[in-house]
Amino acid sequence: MANRPSLAVKSQEHISKNVDRAMDKQIPSNGHVQPGVSIRMGPVEDMDIDDAPATNGNVNGKRKSRGSLANGKSYKDASSSDDDDKPLSKRRRTSNQTKTIKDDSESELSDVPLRARKLPKATASQIGESSDSDTPLNAKLVKEKEAIQKAAEKEAKAIRQKEKVAQTKRKQKVESESDDDIPLAKKKPAKRVSNGVKKDELDSDAPLSKKKAAPKKAKAKPAPATPAKKGKGRAKEEKTEEDQEAEDEEEEYRWWEDPTKGDGTKKWTTLEHNGVVFPPPYEPLPSNVKLVYDGVPVTLHIEAEEVATFYGSMLHSTVNITNETFNKNFFEDFTATLDKTGHGKDKQGNTIKIKKFEKCDFKPIFEWFEAERAKKKALPAAEKKTLKAEKDAAEASYMFCTWDGRKQKVGNFRVEPPGLFRGRGAHPKTGRVKKRVTPEQITLNIGKEAKVPPPPDGHRWKEVKHDQEGTWLAMWQENINGAYKYVMLAANSDIKGQSDFKKFEKARELKKHIDRIRKDYQKDLKAEKMADRQRATAIYLIDQFALRAGNEKGEDEADTVGCCSLKFQHVTLKPPNSVIFDFLGKDSIRFYDEVQVDQQVFKNLKIFKKAPKTENDDIFDRLTTSALNKHLTNYMPGLTAKVFRTYNASWTMAKLLKDMKSTGTIPERVKDYNDANREVAILCNHKRTVAASHEASVGKMEEKINGLRYQGWRLKQMMLDVDPKMKKKRGSEYFQRDEDLTDEWVKQHQDALVDEQRQKIRKKFEKDNEKLKAEGQKEMKAKELDERMDVVNDMEKKFKKENKTGKVEAEGKGPSVEKLDTNLDKLNQRIETMKIQKDDKEENKEVALGTSKINYIDPRLTVVFSKKFNVPIERFFSKTLREKFDWAIKSVDENWEF
Structure with missing residues (x-):
């Protein structure tokens, strides 16, 4: 692997007691420490590094955060809900400076902590706490996290005890029923909890008249269980038949009420679909539009011209075209196509060899x-609507398939068009040419009896399969990473819904075992065997700080890291028990977090970094993700590291909602939910990169607030116009304009208001004309538009007069100071609301609330809140999410518990 020593340093197989004792002497012992909650969260842009030897592994101590560059979402297998198990790439050498740890008995920690810039902290309002509390927020969250984990331990024990009792009852039931075949004289008296045990599971297929009566309990009056049961049984059978008839009439299939559905390997019996939609063929550029090379317009072969348009059409995407790797990869693929097609020709027909990227001018194409x-x-809107209708009609037959006789929506039936690969984060293949996919590359999956959709004329399918264990409809292999792309069912389909359902049910099952898992890894934190201690430490970090497990990756894949693949330089230790993580996480987003850990965990990490380990050596060198997950299956089938993220988020939200008393207006109740969601995101370390548009978005909000403040000043001036004595009554300061609203700003704002009003009137005029045209009526003339514009002209004149005289005339019918005061109060309320929204947006820029709500919090909990506190589900889930989580919305009531 790149930047990796030829011989990796490996930890000793066992940890001697001498090493343990030596570590204990160096580190002040505070006993068991409850894991801290990070309030320094997420990706950061720049960091100041101490001028000291070992840093946390960034070149020159700095790295700018970049968001995902992906312009679309690739097809995924239906059974996978996130990318936690993706392999990880080659290890990045992120620092040229290293310092090995010398003998532990001689030196203090060699890890030098980062002197990071101050990162955004979670405010009290962010998590619904009162801001006037004397308890520090960090301490509050740690205390709350500890309480939530103790509640989880108590819950797990209660569930297992309940199941144990139920199992005992079932065993007694089976024993008593099997005992019925033994002659009465040979029967031994048995202890019975009740003589009216239901037997509908064992003998439900037997005629009621032939079912055996429950044995009598000694010295007890016979219970009327048997006749009552017979009556019940008939009622139940009649009800089932009626329900079945109702279900036959109802189109909706409530698969979540059939827990056995989807448990087997066979996913479908019959499957019909119409294949895929290919992108349109390339249309050559007009003859006057050409690539310019070294000042000379050149004509390219149509294949090379298409590749040139991939780059030329995206000059506005500065994040890509300023990326050296993107440009280098593109030009390598471009010149390969040029070599194959003969490069370019000038207008005289002379061959122009295109050899240098710097001499290429793509501006004419752009x-x-x-x-x-x-x-x-x-x-016009009508024409856009017509074009969309035509496109929808052409694709209508591809939008749905018939799956086991039921109509299901297809997720993405369009084959990806050719273009340039963007990749996510700092992907090493960004800029490579994505080639056009042909039918000869595509494999279809369809029922044996179904009609195979015909390929485009002159082509054939690669293969037609009848894989009843697969949930895909079509697949092909792309040329960039050799990955397979799949056409799957839509998010709101039964299959996708079942995948989500199973994911959250798996997390619910974990709550029965979480106490044993935590108890075991706490014990193994002190294990003598290195592999066991590393495994316990990794599970601790995954459980407590939501680190992803991580895997090995190839050299041509993005440099992303998870817990099991952490390197020496990714972890900095800061006595007595703080750990700084700094690495490229999922999607190549920088993960930076400083947390407090258990004292034993701190000591273990120091041992795992022990000399002769140095930069690019693995922290967990005796642990793999597969070994970790294999160990977890000992607790429950199917348990993997990523289930902890879902469990911790859902369990935390469940506890918060259970204790919540939400009152007030609907917006206030929505805020209560958002506060709980925010707390989950903080407690579970759900981070995101700061959006590229964040600053612009906040800037627009600030501009709107300033605009409202300017309106407030105008209202005050109108008061003086109505009653000049108000200046003396309220003081001259009350009527002064805020200093930051300068004359220059006021002029720009007025111009913007005038321009905005003009645009509104023009759009309304065009829309009205389109409507008249569609109805076959005569369109309005330009004179009508000029008359409508008189309102804007009057506004412009009024602003000019106000700027000249410094006075504002009162507006409206019968203006009075009282009316203006009322309007001013309403305006101030709007300003306060917008300020809260702006602060909320700023404080949440690195907290992934959407990630928590959509991917990790069981959607049924959101439905419970919606029903319990009477808030429309539309306030939490968009139309797309309501379709995706239709099963959750329809399957629970307000009393459901995670």
Whole structure:
């Protein structure tokens, strides 16, 4: 692997007691420490590093955070709900400076902590706490986390005890029923809890008249269980028949009420679909639009011209075209195509060899594409609607398939068009050319009796399969990473819903075992065997701080890291028990977090970094993700590291909702839910990178607030126009304009208001004309638009007069100070609301609330909140999410518990 020593240093197989004791002497012992909650969260842009030897592994001590560059979502197997198990790439050498740890008995920690910039902290309002509390927020969250974990331990024991009692009762039931075949004289008296045990599971197929009566209990009056049961049984059978008839009439299939559905390997019996939709063929550029090379317009072969348009059409994407790797990879693939097609020719027909990227000018291509985009944008709404209707009609037959006789929506039936690969984060293959996919590359999955959809004329399918264990409809292999792309059912389909359902049910099952798992890994934190101690430490970090497990990756894949693949430079130790993680996580987003850990965990990490280990050596060198997950299956089938993220988020949310008393208006109740969601995100370390548009978005909000403040000032000036004596009554300061709202700002704001009003009137005029045209009526003339614009002209004149005189005339019918005061109060309320929204947006920029709500919190908990506190589910789930979580919305009531 790149930047890796030829011989990796491996930890000793066993940890001697001498090493343990030596470590204990160096580290102040505070006993068991409850894991801290990070309030320094998430990706950061720049960091100041001490001028000291070992840093946390970033070149020059700095790295800028980059968000995902993916322009689309690849097809995924239905059984996978996230990317936790993706393999990880080659290890990145992130620091040129290293310092090995010398003998532990001689030196203190060699890890030098980062002097990081101050990262955003969670405020009290973020998690619904009162801001006037004397208890520090970090301490509050740690205390709350500890309480939540203790409740989980208590719950797990209660569940197992309940199951044990139920199992004992079932055993007694089976024994008593099997005892019925023994002659009465040979029967031994048995202890019975009740003589009216239900037997519908064992003898439900037997005629009621032939069912055996429950044995009598000695010295007890015979219970009327048997006749009562017979009556019940008939009622139940009649009800079942009626329900079945109702279900036959109802189109909806409530698969979540049939827990056995989907448990087997066979996913379908019959499957019909119409294949896939291919992107349209390439349309050559107009003859006057050409790539310019070294100042000379050149004509390219159509294949090379198409590749040139991939780059030329995206010059507006600065995050890509300023990326050296992106440009290098693109030009390598571009020149390979040029070599194959003969490069370019000038207008005299002379061959122009294109050898240097710097001499290529793609601006003419970009300008043509921009003009085409502007034309489409400028199309009348009616024409846009017609074009969309035509497109939808052409694709209608591909949007649905018939799965076991039921109509199901297909997720993405379109084959990916050719273009340039963006990748996520710092992907090493960004900029490579994604080739056009042909029918000869595509394998279809369809029922044996179904009609195979015909391929495009002159082509054939690669293969047609009848894989009843697969949930895919079509697949092909892309040329960038050699990965397989799949056409799957839509998110709101039965199969996708079942995948989500199983995921959250698996997390619910974990709550029965979480106390034993935590008890065991706490014990193994002190294990003599290195592999056991590393495994216990990794599970601790995954459980307590939501680290992903991580895997090995190939050299051509992005440099992302998880817990099991942490390197020496990714972990910095800061006595007495703080750990700083700094690495590229999922999607190549920088994960930076400083947390407090158990004292034993701190000591273990120090042992795992013990000399002669140095940069690029593995922390967990005797542990793999597969070995970790294999160990976890000893507790429950199917348990993997990623289930902890789902469990911790869902269990935390469940506890918060159970104790919640939400009152007030609907917006206030929605805020209560969001506060709980925010607390889950903080407690479970759900991070995100700061969106590229964040600053612009906050800037717009600030501009709107300033606009409202300006309106408030105008209202105050109108008061003076109505009653000049108000200046003396309220003081001149009350009527002064805020200093930051300068004359220059006011002029710009007024111009923007005038321009905005003009745009509104023009759009309304065009829309009205389109409506008249559609109805076959005569369109309005331009004179009508000019008359409508008089309102804007009057506004412009009024602003000019106000700026000249410094006075504002009162507006509206019968203006009075009382009316203006009322309007001012309403305006101030809007300003306060917007300020809260802006602060909320700023404080949450690195907390992934959406990640918690959609991927990790059981959606049934959101439904419980919605029903319990009478808040429309639309306030929490968009239309797409309501379709995705339809099973959750329809399957629980307000009393459901995770």
